[in-house]
Amino acid sequence: MNKVFIQTYGCQMNVADSDEMFAHLAARGAELTDKLEEADTVLINTCTVRDHAEHRAVSFLGRLAAWKKEKPGRVIIFAGCAAQRLGEALQKKYPFLDILSGAKGIEHFAQTLDKSGLFSHQDHPGQTPAPGLTGYVTIMRGCNFAxxxxxxxxxxGPIKCLPVDDILQDAARKAAAGAKEIMLLGQTVNAYRDGDVSFADLLNRVSEVPGVERVRFTSPHPIYFTPQFLAAVKDNPKIARHIHLPVQSGSTKVLQEMKRGYTREVFLDKIHALRACGFNISTDIIVGFPTETEEDFRQTLSLVDEAKFFIAYCYKYSPRQGTPAAEMKQLEQKVLEERLDILLNKVRGLSDAAYLTQVGTVQEVLMETPHKGRSSGNFWVKTSKAHPVGSLVRTEIERADGTLLFARD
Ligand code: SF4
Structure with missing residues (x-):
């Protein structure tokens, strides 16, 4: 039996891609191991969104030289976004690398394995792990923005949407294997369309799959949240009331220079409309984009005040070679660090404040352990009684303590 050790970097899409790649390896007789020393194959699924993530993946690859030398028959697969960006230069630098499979090649991963001659189909496929409470379903790949x-x-590359029937089958398979919650994944997930099936239609259809109690999605783009979307989902309680909606900056000028496709005002309008339908909103913010002035940064701080996010993940701008912003004159690191500190101080209390708003409300909690689960709005809730894992418990929230709610069940 070929034992595979998987190291995944980056976003949830990469986690789903690693599962998909492993399914092809399992069809060729492989089984998972979490011990590198007993593995015959290592699959590194990489991220390139930040320099740091790419660097970690490449250093891990470098460290595998000795692992491979121990048993030269061992196989190393380097896949995903960094593999796509670095390309064959990587194979030259690390000649012991056996298979390079970029992010655009995920649909052809099975052929890549076959072409390598290192794996072949087996009569007894390996076991793929059960999905757990959340089943991740990729619905689209790529992005049409710039x-x-x-x-x-x-x-x-540009957007490619998967056929709606394939998505429903994937969701049904995961629900049958025990998933209660389906997380739909895509780079601009709410741009999804297959013929006349819109993203809102897809959400409603996935919510009807037997066994599915809740549907989440990530990452959406603000411009696709239209009044039609809200009208189509507002009465469906299975669509989770939490959206992670990256804003990136509070300054319209910077948003235009980032080419985000919306202004500060449009973003705020969208979140007010989403909030009116009960959605709880978290976000991502970048500080220190090359053209960001002190005034632009103040605009970001004031947007945080106005938007009342649930959580804001804040990052320093990190130049990526090959992008237009990397060619611009960069701000000093000291400025980035100061602004990040100020922003982090501002966002620190956001979650506690959001948790307090839940006290006195009635919530449906999907139990992840006998005493703890998450509400539709993605708040952690502790119950006093024990409940079966995977059950939905309707209960009133009695009090909040930091980022934990206590239920009166
Ligand atoms: S940041 Fe912009 S270009 Fe990058 S994935 Fe999101 S929408 Fe697409």
């Missing part, structure tokens, strides 16, 4: 700081369009 945000000036982002490397994704060049490594993943």
């Amino acid at each position: 945000c000036t700081y982002c490397i994704v369009p060049s490594v993943r």
